[in-house]
Amino acid sequence: MQNKAVISIKNLWAGYDSDTILEDVSFEMFQEDYVGLIGPNGGGKTTLIRVILGLVKPDRGTISVMGMEPYQGRKHIGYVPQFQVEDKQFPISVWDVVAMGRLRPSIFANFRMSSSDKQAIETALDQTGMLEFRNRTMNELSGGQRQRVYISRALVTEPKILLLDEPTSSVDSHSSTQLYDLLAKLNDHIAILLISHDLTAISTYVKTIGCVNRRLVYSGTKEITSDMLDIAYECPVDLVAHGLPHRVLPSHQEGHQHD
Numbered sequence: 662m663q664n665k666a667v668i669s670i671k672n673l674w675a676g677y678d679s680d681t682i683l684e685d686v687s688f689e690m691f692q693e694d695y696v697g698l699i700g701p702n703g704g705g706k707t708t709l710i711r712v713i714l715g716l717v718k719p720d721r722g723t724i725s726v727m728g729m730e731p732y733q734g735r736k737h738i739g740y741v742p743q744f745q746v747e748d749k750q751f752p753i754s755v756w757d758v759v760a761m762g763r764l765r766p767s768i769f770a771n772f773r774m775s776s777s778d779k780q781a782i783e784t785a786l787d788q789t790g791m792l793e794f795r796n797r798t799m800n801e802l803s804g805g806q807r808q809r810v811y812i813s814r815a816l817v818t819e820p821k822i823l824l825l826d827e828p829t830s831s832v833d834s835h836s837s838t839q840l841y842d843l844l845a846k847l848n849d850h851i852a853i854l855l856i857s858h859d860l861t862a863i864s865t866y867v868k869t870i871g872c873v874n875r876r877l878v879y880s881g882t883k884e885i886t887s888d889m890l891d892i893a894y895e896c897p898v899d900l901v902a903h904g905l906p907h908r909v910l911p912s913h914q915e916g917h918q919h920d
């Protein structure tokens with residue numbers, strides 16, 4: 662059977678009003694993929710996620726999610742946004758946060774959840790190791806634990822694709838290692854697209870790396886290529902600063918165009 666792309670983007674241009682943010686982006690992602698996206702602030706990473714979710718319409722080009730228009734295909738996507746509504750001060754329970762991911766018009770209509778809804782919430786909390794915290798309120802959790810609850814909320818619809826926008830930006834290195842271990846496990850059955858400025862983690866955990874700065878440079882490999890250096894000067898500077906293994910740098914950086 663042919664391996665079909667879960668996300669397919671061709672020659673896409675998109676932005677806000679007359680402001681073009683993404684230019685001529687082409688990208689294919691498959692079920693077994695775990696893609697890390699890097700790039701400078703304002704480069705268009707979150708906008709790309711909004712396009713995939715159908716929240717920003719392309720000006721030119723095509724996009725499909727699970728072979729469908731994004732507004733239909735997004736039911737197969739779990740999404741962990743870059744900025745969460747701050748519920749630290751609000752005493753909502755872990756269970757209720759995850760239950761919100763399950764909300765459908767029918768639940769609004771009769772104000773009750775089915776046993777399959779409850780089972781899905783339990784499974785999603787179990788997957789992230791947060792089931793024992795189900796009755797805690799969000800303000801009683803650490804940042805890393807809260808992030809796990811948000812991942813549970815994204816998992817509760819049993820998605821085929823998980824989009825995570827800077828999931829480790831506010832957690833310490835121990836918690837982020839735990840999060841990356843969790844994501845590696847989830848990647849057994851879920852395609853993952855992860856945006857992060859944490860290049861050390863990206864180069865350790867993801868399978869392939871892309872760079873977004875108006876254009877997307879992505880070749881389906883884990884190498885930081887000279888094209889990426891060209892479109893986003895910030896990438897290699899961070900890379901060097903983080904002391905990453907030399908193998909992620911392309912060999913032609915040393916002056917050899919061909920090996």
Ligand SMILES: Nc1ncnc2c1ncn2[C@@H]1O[C@H](COP(=O)(O)OP(=O)(O)OP(=O)(O)O)[C@@H](O)[C@H]1O
Nearest residue numbers: 677680682700701702703704705706707708709743
């Ligand atoms: N709703 C919006 N309306 C108009 N312009 C926007 C909107 N959201 C983002 N932008 C602009 O689009 C550009 C890309 O923003 P985007 O959030 O996609 O970048 P990013 O790569 O995710 O950056 P960061 O690393 O800081 O999260 C920025 O110049 C930003 O100001």
Ligand SMILES: [Mg+2]
Nearest residue numbers: 706707743826
């Ligand atoms: Mg962003």
